[in-house]
Amino acid sequence: MAERPGVRITGVHALSALGRGAEAQLAGVLAGTPAFRPVGRFDTTARRVGVAATLPETGALPDELAEAVDVACAAARLDAGARAGAPLLLAAHGGAGVPALAGELARRCGLAGAPRVYTSACVSASTAVADAAALIGRGDVDRVVVAAGYLVEPDQYALFDAGRALATDGAVRPFSAGRRGLLLGDGVAAVVLESAEAARRRDAPTLAAVLGWGRAGDAHHPCQPDPQGRGLARAVGAALRRAGLDPEQIGYVNANATGTGYSDAAEAAALRLAWGEHAGRVPVSSTKALHGHALEASGLLELVVTVLAVRHGKLPVNAGWLGPDEACPLDVIRDAPRPAATGYALSLNSAFGGANTALLVGAA
């Protein structure tokens, strides 16, 4: 990794239904047991589906976000002075109170303010990471704290239920035959990103590096992905170009795959478009089958999971598998975690609006 300094990840924290803390995420995804359970947080009797991946005894979102930032900064061994120079990029569901939430979170955690909140649906957090890496790469700042949060709540739950997006069989089956949709899940995460030089100067712990990133749109439909995957393929290509890596060097893809029929097929098409036949030889899974879809926070939760998995050298399974779907000709990791062949991995996210992101990380 020495020849590819990238942008260092020096501290992480995450919460999901798999547990509280980064190690709980790694243990949970390697155990491979989905965390879905009946929703007890609010009444779902008027809904078609009553299941989600919720963590019992979560606090309010502002408190969970503050804890995530504090733990990630502590893991990065950031002192108060270093925190005070780091801006916060927050990803959260938009709304009238969200800018104030960001400002208060930055103040509470001793950060250098929060210029904006990313409200780009399911690419919010991954776009924030790409922007943070770009800001550091441009020399604007030495370090950025990216935080993201979604805790399953009644309004979005009702909307996904009304849109018939939720899996009626209580399981998420990415890329699998018989997949019936997504399930929501809690996700709160924070990541400290630093320039290689800043991390070296203070002898910071380095978990991984963000080596490449890409963001591109489908220009296809307000809500449906391009079935040919052209936008996501461009995002993947941009991430590899920035990293200076070839597809053959990528050892794992943590896919966006939500378990939705047409969108998983579009993602498979994107990988085929980007990498041709080689796309069928890269190990792929979607950890949403284990921790659910954390919406605006999904990109950061999945980045943390991806970093921890490639560092550990084991790739998580794609839970919920029933059988192959010819529309998804990929090397899906089934049955048991697989050893990582390389330390390079992609985390992909796509969203309404045809928005796509690719984050390429290298394990330290």
Place this chain on the structure above:
Amino acid sequence: MTGEPDRAGAGATAAGLRVLAQARWPEPGDGAPPALPGFVHSAFSPVVAAVADRCLTRRHGERPAPEPVGVRTAVVLVSAAGDRASAEQVHATVAAGGRPGPLFFFQSVPNSVAGHVAARWGLGGPVVCVAPTGDPLAEGTAEAELLCHDGDADETLLIMIEQAADDAGAGVRAGEPGGAPGTRAVAVLLGGGDTR
């Protein structure tokens, strides 16, 4: 306020982007924005689509945007509060134990109308929605500059919109500055200007 096109048009941005076109909604003579198929109840998405169409028409004349610039144009939607009317309608429906209409699912995030604009005009750059904590124009311009500097876009359609708390399904009630509140938007196309 949602940003001022005249301020954006005063010259190049810090990163050297120029204002290639700009538009407001409403402009003199505007009433309610044209209905937008698939979007209901709120003026938020129709106003975004209308101000984007106006801005892009001033630059490109007709749809889609020409290549190669189209596929390298980002859409950045800036709104502190987002679609307040839809969010409040959904919240009230859910709180009363009801089911929101399915179309509210599709318009539950600002990405949807940003994606509508991108699809309508063939804009294949990043789609980014942000809520600024400070000046919307400054934050939106900063995001546009970052995307262009970083190489994922050559041009950015920047749309700034705010919806008054009481502007639900009635559409635009706003007039000139100082008039009644409503749903107001500004669109600015930023770029180097040499990629057309």
